[in-house]
Amino acid sequence: MDSQEFRDCAKTVIDMLADYYDNIRDRQVVPSVEPGYLIKTAPEDAPEEPEKWENVLKDFNQTVMPGVTHWHSPQFHGYFPHGSSYGNIIGSLLCDGLAVMGFTWRASPACTELEVVTMNWLGKLLGLPQEFLNCSPGPGGGVIQGSASEATLVGLLAAKEKTFRRLLKKDPSIDKDLIKTKFVAYSSDQCNSSVEKAGALGSMKMRLLPSDSNCQLRGETLKKAFAEDKAKGLIPCYVVANLGTTGTCAFDPLYELGPVCKEENVWLHVDAAYAGAASICPEYRYIIKGIEYVDSFDVNVHKWLLVSFDCSAMWVKDSYDLINAFDIQRIYLDDVKSETRVSEAEVTVPDYRHWQMPLGRRFRALKLWTVLKMHGAQGLRKHIRNHITLAEHFLKLVHADQRFVVEPKPTLGLVCFRLKNGDSYTKQLLENLLATKQIFMVACTYRNRYLIRFVICSRLTTEKDVEHSWRIITNEADLLIGPTHINGTLKEKNTHSIISTKHLEPVNNGCEKSQ
């Protein structure tokens, strides 16, 4: 492919993508393919000869696209949003076009410096204290990690090294290996799978403590756990507080957990993967109350801030804690700046390779930069507020239908709901909805009940789209348990086959099945 062919091909792709978003409402959200659809049909070997770009794009449309779940369809309400925007595509294009690596300042100065600049910008927008910013005189700063999973593990490993060094200073005779086996990490039973995984990957016991009836991990619970473990000779080391749990978007109170951690010299990390972004709007900033107690804070910019995966923004109060855990030197990585990372000078240029696990790093700051500039702070706040308003609109629709219960109290862009008939019905409803391929949602549990999670995900979503999603849901509910005003016989074990509404039972508020 020469540069002229590239111009032609890439411009064709640009039009394909613009058309894709212009017409995304015409698409079925969930693809109609069975496992193995592509593995079974694709050629067994890579082509020996180069293929013309026209054929590659044709093949893409004929074989890849039919297996794509459309995350940016307004009827995609699963998980949490995956950020995307035109500005993001531009930034990513520049990043992939330049294709530079930024493991040292020298390897591509702009790569490191633009990351410092944009992480300061974003940290200020979120209302983080000065000490988390690179532009403050202290050793704090922000860095782009690949994922919240990675950030949680980075925090854990840094906490482990820091705790070890502290204990070694107190008692130089301690057994390095043995002492580390006594370290304990904590989070709530509502934490994301990646938090539990960080314990497994980082070789640290991870206790998932019981959350309260609002799915929050409380200070008293943490304090009790610390005391129990200390009594067993274990050493509390790392706590992951969740701002916006994946299940129900619950918030652990940093202002309660913080003082408990402070007292015991325990590292407090915040996994604010989805919800943290809301802190760019002053009216939602209350969610980070207690941030001053925190050692590290992570928000997935690639969730709710219109930037695509991977762009997880992590700030630390003391970057030396990362460097102590991650710095491995080699002559071929010599950098003009490495010895003066944090200096008395006016400007601090970090060696980001010591702030992360891998050596390689892309120019990810470019997409954050283009999005921040093309949307402006105002545009991003508008986006967040719009999603929350749309979730409130959905809430009203659910409330008006007596067959459904909304619980817990909805937060930000998430509304969880269930059928009053009980879990088996709610589960069946979700299965039937997914089988329509017209809408995508996933489940969670709350107080041992099965809930359907409805999240506003696409940046394109309007009130009309929300109403359309709700119509899809109520249509399937009608088929499963009958319209709210119709009597009939309730079928206990349902399948996806269409059920005539005349056979359905009326809704019975008082007879929810126990789980």
Added chain:
Amino acid sequence: MDSQEFRDCAKTVIDMLADYYDNIRDRQVVPSVEPGYLIKTAPEDAPEEPEKWENVLKDFNQTVMPGVTHWHSPQFHGYFPHGSSYGNIIGSLLCDGLAVMGFTWRASPACTELEVVTMNWLGKLLGLPQEFLNCSPGPGGGVIQGSASEATLVGLLAAKEKTFRRLLKKDPSIDKDLIKTKFVAYSSDQCNSSVEKAGALGSMKMRLLPSDSNCQLRGETLKKAFAEDKAKGLIPCYVVANLGTTGTCAFDPLYELGPVCKEENVWLHVDAAYAGAASICPEYRYIIKGIEYVDSFDVNVHKWLLVSFDCSAMWVKDSYDLINAFDIQRIYLDDVKSETRVSEAEVTVPDYRHWQMPLGRRFRALKLWTVLKMHGAQGLRKHIRNHITLAEHFLKLVHADQRFVVEPKPTLGLVCFRLKNGDSYTKQLLENLLATKQIFMVACTYRNRYLIRFVICSRLTTEKDVEHSWRIITNEADLLIGPTHINGTLKEKNTHSIISTKHLEPVNNGCEKSQ
């Protein structure tokens, strides 16, 4: 930005990028900026209002571009290549355009399936044994990781869990925490920093064993280390063999290390980050001799196979070893396929989230797919062979100049060389060359000597470009120590100021300074 503005802006960027590559030879490889150049001058806050895309691109050209090191300039000879090609940009554009996540099959079926297909294609091209491929009946398969760093750590964590389970089966009374502190990992003293880092991150002692005079880790050395550690009550667990070390591109003999590992039930991982790609050419396949002993094998497709970071291709013989180490379940991650990952059925659809550390995963297979299709196996082989031929051309040029020594014997696209005058001169020469900003190289050490590494990196490089690079090098050598035929007075302590050649000593083959 609406879809029409996106079309306009993105097409402008496409032309910018095509122009960039068309005219890359006009650019200075290393930017003329000082640390802090952007941090000091960028606005302190993100813009409040959206900026027009024309202004964002203007700002990009005025503030970001001046700080970019041009990795695809034919005069960039640093580190190892970072893959890039027009086909890669197309694939990345499709990936960022669709912006889907692929942590389960259901989350976007094409994302998982295209990865299976392309990893089978690539595995076959590299000549990997059937058991590493997903298309074989066993539990083997390939997965795209973010980096070789990540793959090395994934292998280490899997080895740790596997060894623990094996020991637990033998003796159910063992102390889980204590036993793991006895595990030891091994690599050669020539390994990449990321290998050493994997030990630190994965909480495993990492011994860097002495390589021989060819920078290879030999079977006998490993065997001795195992015996020493076992005598101390330690447990050999994980070995990282290097195919193409970062310093001198040395190859550890898998056929020697393999049997030693086999005998002791130790996991053998191969870090073939750069050099592994050469195995797509039958004439270089000898480098993977002994591959049948290997448990996991990793090649950075984003180095030498025209795909940009991040795309590190990892194959394992038994994917259950990964799943056992990485599987954490959650209801919201329920997948239609999760329970039948490896089945008796004709087709195996992996749950890739259990094959990696983070939960999130992009549609990275798209760029691998577009590159494999647009270049074809022939195109990729041609690219590899072209780089090796160009390195051989460079070698001839160095050999013809009596002021230089080439050592060790060059491998693939890398030629290491030094001035006969000794390390301080070689070091000074590299500094002077970097100061010209016209060429980029980094250093390494070999037998305690300081060497300059010259790597063919850009896919655009021609013989003329190599000759141009050599002219830049010899010009600076002339300034530093005088042309090869001129007598004069040798200056011991040189700086970057231009030195008149009449003051320079003749080259003295016999008086290399001891280090």
